[in-house]
Amino acid sequence: MIIDCHGHYTTAPAEAEAWRKLQVQALGNPSQAPSKASLRISDDQIRESLEGAQLKLQRMRGTDLTFFSPRASAMAHHIGDARTSLVWSEICNELVHRCCTLYPDNFVGVCQLPQSPGVRPETCIAELERCVKEFGFVGCNLNPDPSGGHWKEPPLTDKWWYPLYEKMVELEVPAMVHVSTSCNPAFHTTGAHYLNADTTAFMQFLTSDLFKDFPTLKFVIPHGGGAVPYHWGRYRGLAQDMKRPPLQELLLKNVFFDTCVYHRPGIELLLKVIPVDNILFASEMVGAVRGIDPETGHHYDDTRRYIDSIDWLSEADRTKIFEGNARKVYARLRMT
Amino acid sequence: MIIDCHGHYTTAPAEAEAWRKLQVQALGNPSQAPSKASLRISDDQIRESLEGAQLKLQRMRGTDLTFFSPRASAMAHHIGDARTSLVWSEICNELVHRCCTLYPDNFVGVCQLPQSPGVRPETCIAELERCVKEFGFVGCNLNPDPSGGHWKEPPLTDKWWYPLYEKMVELEVPAMVHVSTSCNPAFHTTGAHYLNADTTAFMQFLTSDLFKDFPTLKFVIPHGGGAVPYHWGRYRGLAQDMKRPPLQELLLKNVFFDTCVYHRPGIELLLKVIPVDNILFASEMVGAVRGIDPETGHHYDDTRRYIDSIDWLSEADRTKIFEGNARKVYARLRMT
Numbered sequence: 001m002i003i004d005c006h007g008h009y010t011t012a013p014a015e016a017e018a019w020r021k022l023q024v025q026a027l028g029n030p031s032q033a034p035s036k037a038s039l040r041i042s043d044d045q046i047r048e049s050l051e052g053a054q055l056k057l058q059r060m061r062g063t064d065l066t067f068f069s070p071r072a073s074a075m076a077h078h079i080g081d082a083r084t085s086l087v088w089s090e091i092c093n094e095l096v097h098r099c100c101t102l103y104p105d106n107f108v109g110v111c112q113l114p115q116s117p118g119v120r121p122e123t124c125i126a127e128l129e130r131c132v133k134e135f136g137f138v139g140c141n142l143n144p145d146p147s148g149g150h151w152k153e154p155p156l157t158d159k160w161w162y163p164l165y166e167k168m169v170e171l172e173v174p175a176m177v178h179v180s181t182s183c184n185p186a187f188h189t190t191g192a193h194y195l196n197a198d199t200t201a202f203m204q205f206l207t208s209d210l211f212k213d214f215p216t217l218k219f220v221i222p223h224g225g226g227a228v229p230y231h232w233g234r235y236r237g238l239a240q241d242m243k244r245p246p247l248q249e250l251l252l253k254n255v256f257f258d259t260c261v262y263h264r265p266g267i268e269l270l271l272k273v274i275p276v277d278n279i280l281f282a283s284e285m286v287g288a289v290r291g292i293d294p295e296t297g298h299h300y301d302d303t304r305r306y307i308d309s310i311d312w313l314s315e316a317d318r319t320k321i322f323e324g325n326a327r328k329v330y331a332r333l334r335m336t
Numbered sequence: 337m338i339i340d341c342h343g344h345y346t347t348a349p350a351e352a353e354a355w356r357k358l359q360v361q362a363l364g365n366p367s368q369a370p371s372k373a374s375l376r377i378s379d380d381q382i383r384e385s386l387e388g389a390q391l392k393l394q395r396m397r398g399t400d401l402t403f404f405s406p407r408a409s410a411m412a413h414h415i416g417d418a419r420t421s422l423v424w425s426e427i428c429n430e431l432v433h434r435c436c437t438l439y440p441d442n443f444v445g446v447c448q449l450p451q452s453p454g455v456r457p458e459t460c461i462a463e464l465e466r467c468v469k470e471f472g473f474v475g476c477n478l479n480p481d482p483s484g485g486h487w488k489e490p491p492l493t494d495k496w497w498y499p500l501y502e503k504m505v506e507l508e509v510p511a512m513v514h515v516s517t518s519c520n521p522a523f524h525t526t527g528a529h530y531l532n533a534d535t536t537a538f539m540q541f542l543t544s545d546l547f548k549d550f551p552t553l554k555f556v557i558p559h560g561g562g563a564v565p566y567h568w569g570r571y572r573g574l575a576q577d578m579k580r581p582p583l584q585e586l587l588l589k590n591v592f593f594d595t596c597v598y599h600r601p602g603i604e605l606l607l608k609v610i611p612v613d614n615i616l617f618a619s620e621m622v623g624a625v626r627g628i629d630p631e632t633g634h635h636y637d638d639t640r641r642y643i644d645s646i647d648w649l650s651e652a653d654r655t656k657i658f659e660g661n662a663r664k665v666y667a668r669l670r671m672t
Contacts, residue, residue, distance in 0.1 A: 144522070149487070151522040186480070186487040191539035191574050195563045196532035203527035223570075227531045227563035233599025234559075237625035237636035238527050263569025269605045289573035300573035 002304065003326040004058075006176065006222050006258045006282030007066035007107075009096055011053040013045045016095060020074070020088060027080050036091060046098055053286050055106060061304050063283070067330065068096055069110035069141050073189055075180040077115045077146035082123055086114035089127055097135040108333065109137035110176065113164075115146040117153070122163035132171050138330040140168070142175035142219075144201050149184030149193055156201055156219075157208030165214050172331040174218035174256075177201040190288035198226025202255065206239055206247070211254045218254055218329050220280060224261035224270050232273040248275070256329055258282035259303050259321070262289055264296075267306035276317040280325045281307065338640065339662040340394075342512065342558050342594045342618030343402035343443075345432055347389040349381045352431060356410070356424060363416050372427060382434055389622050391442060397640050399619070403666065404432055405446035405477050409525055411516040413451045413482035418459055422450035425463055433471040444669065445473035446512065449500075451482040453489070458499035468507050474666040476504070478511035478555075480537050485520030485529055492537055492555075493544030501550050508667040510554035510592075513537040526624035534562025538591065542575055542583070547590045554590055554665050556616060560597035560606050568609040584611070592665055594618035595639050595657070598625055600632075603642035612653040616661045617643065 019039040026032035054066060070092030077085055089112045100107040111131035113124040124140075131137040142164075145151050154160040156177070168175060182193035198221045211217065221228070228235060236247060244250055256278050261267050270279065282303065289300045298305055307313070307321060327333055355375040362368035390402060406428030413421055425448045436443040447467035449460040460476075467473040478500075481487050490496040492513070504511060518529035534557045547553065557564070564571060572583060580586055592614045597603050606615065618639065625636045634641055643649070643657060663669055 151485070151487075151520055153522070155522055184487055186489070186491055186540070187536055188539040188543060191542065191571065192532075192536040195535050195567060196528075199531050199535075199563065200523055200528040203524040204522070206527065207524060224566065227535065227566065230560065230563065230566035230602050230605060231531060231597060233597070233602060233629065233636050234625055235527065237598055237627050237629065240627045241625060261567060261569070262573055263609070265605050265608045266566050266569060269566060269601050272601045273599070289570055289577060291573050291576045293569065293573065300569050 001065065002063040002281060002322045004063050004066040004283050004285075005220065005280045005326050005330070006260055006284050007054060007068050008071045008284070008287060009068060009092075009099060010071045010286050011049045012071065012095055013041050013049050015039060015041050016091065017074070019091065023084065023088060024079055027084065036087060039091060041095070043098070043102060046095070046102060050099060050103065055103065057285050058106060061302055063304060065105070066107055067110045067139060067326070068099055068107040070096055070112040072141065072178050073181045075112050075141070075143060076148065077143055077180055078117055078148035078183055082114065082116035082119045085116045086127065089114035093127065093131050093135070093137075097131070100135070109135055110139040110141060111137050113140055113142060115143050117147045120163070121161050124164055125167045128164075128167060128173070129171070132173055132332065137173070138332040139173045140175050141178040143179050144177055144197055145179050148180060149182035149187045155204040155208070157204050157210040162213070165217050169214055169216055174220055174329050176220040176222055178222055194288070195223055195226040198223050199228060202226065202228045202235070205251050205255055206235060206244065207242070211251060215253070218256065220256045220258055220329065222258045222260055222282065222284070224259060224266060225257035225274070229257065229270045229273050252278050256280055256325065259307065260284040260301070261303065262300040263293070264306040264309060267303065268310055271307075271310060271313060276320055277325060279321050280329060281322045337401065338399040338617060338658045340399050340402040340619050340621075341556065341616045341662050341666070342596055342620050343390060343404050344407045344620070344623060345404060345428075345435060346407045346622050347385045348407065348431055349377050349385050351375060351377050352427065353410070355427065359420065359424060360415055363420065372423060375427060377431070379434070379438060382431070382438060386435060386439065391439065393621050394442060397638055399640060401441070402443055403446045403475060403662070404435055404443040406432055406448040408477065408514050409517045411448050411477070411479060412484065413479055413516055414453055414484035414519055418450065418452040418455045421452045422463065425450035429463065429467050429471070429473075433467070436471070445471055446475040446477060447473050449476055449478060451479050453483045456499070457497050460500055461503045464500075464503060464509070465507070468509055468668065473509070474668040475509050476511050477514040479515050480513055480533055481515050484516060485518035485523045491540040491544070493540050493546040498549070501553050505550055505552055510556055510665050512556040512558055514558055530624070531559055531562040534559050535564060538562065538564045538571070541587050541591055542571060542580065543578070547587060551589070554592065556592045556594055556665065558594045558596055558618065558620070560595060560602060561593035561610070565593065565606045565609050588614050592616055592661065595643065596620040596637070597639065598636040599629070600642040600645060603639065604646055607643075607646060607649060612656055613661060615657050616665060617658045
């Protein structure tokens with residue numbers, strides 16, 4: 001079985017985006033805000049949105065199950081206030097839940113959290129619990145920068161986040177560290193902000209004792225860990241200079257990397273330097289890069305091919321990457 | 337000959353830092369500001385600061401010439417105003433000039449620019465010209481984020497920066513894109529902010545036509561290009577999805593990467609995916625990581641060893657990386 005731990009519902013019917021537009025237009029004027037019930041999307045529309053995209057690609061690529069979450073760039077936690085974010089998150093999570101219900105063999109849900117800049121993370125607990133307990137979701141996406149590129153929130157290791165972590169631990173759900181759209185013109189969303197956030201979060205973990213406080217808390221850093229595996233020597237050296245414990249001991253029981261790296265040399269580096277127990281297969285399809293690589297004739301984001309082509313990887317290790325590690329990190333999968 | 341294109345004067349005598357402290361203390365009270373002349377450092381102190389550090393390491397590692405610039409984390413352009421930054425930059429650049437004058441075979445200068453948040457970059461031209469014309473410096477370090485982690489400046493591709501670029505082109509000096517200390521608690525300086533800035537700058541270049549306007553403008557992206565080579569497939573794919581020209585054509589005549597990547601697998605990836613003409617040897621010593629890697633028994637930042645160990649690299653390509661490319665990018669080196 002091949003589990004893709006990182007897929008977003010980037011192909012949701014246009015009605016969802018239109019509803020969001022109305023919500024944003026009504027920001028100064030709450031009486032104009034659209035009701036949740038006003039969004040009408042049929043099961044057939046959902047089927048259609050998936051059949052020609054994620055489901056087709058699963059079949060083509062021979063992957064089985066995708067951990068499916070709302071479109072990351074559309075989370076846009078910086079828009080409006082906590083109420084805006086809550087209603088939008090509910091809508092997005094409910095849509096993902098419908099995908100999972102229609103295709104229970106293909107999708108398992110991961111939720112968007114109703115974060116809002118400067119608002120305490122415990123406000124996200126109710127929606128997390130709803131998604132996990134009522135919908136059977138197995139994880140959440142946590143945005144370390146709900147400001148959208150201005151980075152005003154305390155680091156992920158600050159006690160600010162602890163109430164949410166307590167709930168994550170209780171529910172046994174990991175968080176993928178995932179920012180949303182950048183509204184800072186310095187940062188391109190998918191080409192800079194996403195990767196920077198991955199790198200930033202890792203370094204926050206490295207400099208803290210968060211995992212002493214939460215020994216079972218788990219994070220997946222997407223996009224192959226940003227810059228981290230490429231600079232693994234730098235990180236080992238920085239930890240050593242700071243008299244921190246070795247990375248293995250300091251954070252590798254808690255921090256995992258996905259395989260959203262879109263060329264073979266990158267994947268090979270990842271598999272060489274990061275312990276195999278810390279790598280979870282993912283493609284982020286349909287996501288940031290949709291084209292076909294003229295150098296290979298295949299989609300850039302068909303990451304299974306890169307892993308398949310690495311002949312020094314043992315079958316046991318391959319199975320861990322494709323399935324076993326996801327089952328360990330997303331412990332609730334056994335309950336779905 | 338081996339040219340290290342990225343070294344900082346991180347070992348300057350303590351008097352320099354003490355002077356800076358006085359300058360910062362006097363910020364609200366200009367009459368208390370220390371004069372430049374009040375900073376007294378002898379030639380012997382400078383010799384001592386280098387002999388046991390950069391010079392010793394050059395000898396140990398068999399490298400010859402270092403492009404030497406003021407300590408990057410101490411530039412701290414966010415402190416005070418343009419005047420504060422100018423005086424501090426002059427002091428730092430003059431100290432580097434003294435290093436280069438005392439050891440003309442070992443060091444060639446690269447200058448700090450007196451940037452200040454929100455202040456137009458043309459204010460840096462006079463100091464750039466002084467360093468290049470009077471001191472024989474061959475490049476500059478350009479900070480894309482003088483705010484120190486708040487990223488309030490326009491992207492490097494904005495016309496905001498053009499007057500500085502015109503001068504760089506006229507003088508034939510490249511800029512290394514190099515941020516300074518992060519004063520944003522989200523970003524660790526050397527573990528996140530530096531690498532994020534590298535990634536960010538590359539994506540700014542990718543999405544713009546800057547090099548149509550300045551066909552001979554050159555940038556070196558340090559720290560092995562941040563996350564870029566590891567995600568080279570992502571960048572090729574993003575450019576393709578955006579209907580941009582192939583990266584080779586779009587920016588590889590203008591954008592170069594150094595080799596400050598502190599483990600062999602990272603260096604190997606860099607050499608595999610980035611064209612050899614775009615890679616310049618560097619170590620950043622004495623810099624961000626100072627320890628010895630227990631896995632190799634050598635300093636993490638002894639990057640020459642990693643390159644030496646890559647046996648599929650031809651001698652001609654090795655020479656380009658160690659010397660030839662630096663001579664091409666830093667065209668004024670021929671004049672020194």
